[in-house]
Amino acid sequence: MDPACNISGRLRLPCFELLVSHFINPRWLLTRVWSYNSVLLSVDMNFHQSAQSILQNDYPWTKTPFIASAPMARVAKPPLAVAVSRAGGLGFIAAGYTSENLEEVLDEAAELIAEEPIPGASSAAQGLPVGVGFICWSASLASAIPALKKHRPCAVWLFAPPNDYNDLVPWVTQIREATSHHTKIWVQVSTVADALDVIKTLQPDTLVLQGSDAGGHGLASGASIVSLVPEVHDKLREKQVSTARPIPLVAAGGISDGRAVAASINLGAQGCVMGTRFLASPESQIAAGYQKEVLRASDGGLNTVRTDVYDKIRDIHGWPNRYNGRALINRSYIEAMDGLGEEENRTLYMEEMEEGGVGYGPKGRQCTYAGTGVGLIREVMSAGDIVRSVMREANQLLVKGGSKARL
Numbered sequence: 001m002d003p004a005c006n007i008s009g010r011l012r013l014p015c016f017e018l019l020v021s022h023f024i025n026p027r028w029l030l031t032r033v034w035s036y037n038s039v040l041l042s043v044d045m046n047f048h049q050s051a052q053s054i055l056q057n058d059y060p061w062t063k064t065p066f067i068a069s070a071p072m073a074r075v076a077k078p079p080l081a082v083a084v085s086r087a088g089g090l091g092f093i094a095a096g097y098t099s100e101n102l103e104e105v106l107d108e109a110a111e112l113i114a115e116e117p118i119p120g121a122s123s124a125a126q127g128l129p130v131g132v133g134f135i136c137w138s139a140s141l142a143s144a145i146p147a148l149k150k151h152r153p154c155a156v157w158l159f160a161p162p163n164d165y166n167d168l169v170p171w172v173t174q175i176r177e178a179t180s181h182h183t184k185i186w187v188q189v190s191t192v193a194d195a196l197d198v199i200k201t202l203q204p205d206t207l208v209l210q211g212s213d214a215g216g217h218g219l220a221s222g223a224s225i226v227s228l229v230p231e232v233h234d235k236l237r238e239k240q241v242s243t244a245r246p247i248p249l250v251a252a253g254g255i256s257d258g259r260a261v262a263a264s265i266n267l268g269a270q271g272c273v274m275g276t277r278f279l280a281s282p283e284s285q286i287a288a289g290y291q292k293e294v295l296r297a298s299d300g301g302l303n304t305v306r307t308d309v310y311d312k313i314r315d316i317h318g319w320p321n322r323y324n325g326r327a328l329i330n331r332s333y334i335e336a337m338d339g340l341g342e343e344e345n346r347t348l349y350m351e352e353m354e355e356g357g358v359g360y361g362p363k364g365r366q367c368t369y370a371g372t373g374v375g376l377i378r379e380v381m382s383a384g385d386i387v388r389s390v391m392r393e394a395n396q397l398l399v400k401g402g403s404k405a406r407l
């Protein structure tokens with residue numbers, strides 16, 4: 001059990017007792033409330049700092065605030081992940097829906113790192129300073145294990161089990177065993193109930209709290225990180241959840257700049273994940289039309305939507321019912337809402353693909369996954385510059401605001 005929880009638990013005397021025992025002396029009361037709050041604050045800071053130092057300990061090349069790039073299926077390949085880690089973040093490669101060619105992919109990452117080692121992360125004994133993300137209802141654990149055993153990436157990111165989190169027990173135990181516990185387990189969740197369930201069932205090393213603003217797939221119904229992160233943070237303390245070590249909380253969804261990172265840290269996260277922001281980097285493997293749309297789009301709450309229309313027209317079946325994906329609104333979506341049937345919509349999409357897949361934007365049919373933070377992205381920057389500039393901005397704000405959660 002985190003000793004901090006114990007202390008704060010003991011200190012929670014009911015107000016009534018305080019009043020009666022000290023005859024309602026307002027001055028005394030003010031002093032006590034102030035020092036009580038200070039103790040709680042310092043208790044909370046202790047937890048924040050120890051969870052934070054766990055991240056720094058697990059990934060010693062990273063800088064603060066802790067920033068990771070999301071394992072974006074078909075987009076996040078070794079060049080992006082390595083560039084993010086090289087800049088002091090943690091880059092995730094997406095295995096995505098399949099683990100079939102994972103060994104080749106990790107070979108490529110290892111070569112990139114061997115060509116230009118990452119200070120603080122470069123000995124072979126430390127394994128790969130990048131993570132790998134799996135969409136677990138679809139990817140194969142059996143085919144992933146040999147590659148994970150060979151390369152020992154610093155983390156795996158598990159997302160979307162077919163039924164419930166018990167499905168991930170073999171993932172967690174076999175990956176820990178195959179990598180002698182070197183590879184840390186990250187699990188992405190989107191509700192308070194799932195966060196508590198995952199901690200109990202899987203004892204992950206890090207919990208990714210994905211809010212509803214996130215680009216790509218996530219829970220069809222959920223809260224934004226503004227309420228999700230603090231509620232999970234509070235619930236873990238309230239319930240005095242017992243884990244071998246504090247589990248860092250990492251916020252994801254709608255984070256595009258240092259302001260959102262600083263806000264997430266103040267909400268109770270120890271780090272942040274950005275996905276959509278890295279779509280506007282040369283290291284992301286996306287079509288030029290897709291990237292252009294990411295730069296053009298604004299007002300993400302209005303111009304993106306959570307839907308399963310794009311999966312249907314692209315013949316991607318198998319996502320558990322609770323999930324859908326957030327993408328920019330385009331013609332396929334508008335026409336589906338106007339009543340166009342799935343088959344016909346798919347045919348039109350396929351026809352456009354045959355023409356070279358150039359139809360991006362509101363009048364096109366190419367799917368453009370992006371989060372609501374898309375409107376804040378105005379230029380293509382190298383992944384390294386994104387990490388550095390977002391960290392700089394967040395640090396300035398955290399210092400300026402005198403945040404107690406400052407890193």
Ligand SMILES: Cc1cc2nc3c(=O)[nH]c(=O)nc-3n(C[C@H](O)[C@H](O)[C@H](O)COP(=O)(O)O)c2cc1C
Nearest residue numbers: 070072073159214215216253254274275276369371
């Ligand atoms: C294009 C794209 C592909 C994604 N693919 C995956 C994936 O394969 N696995 C996964 O766990 N999350 C995936 N996500 C979701 C991210 O993990 C993350 O939660 C999200 O990008 C955070 O929100 P943001 O895009 O607003 O930064 C994807 C997101 C995007 C934008």
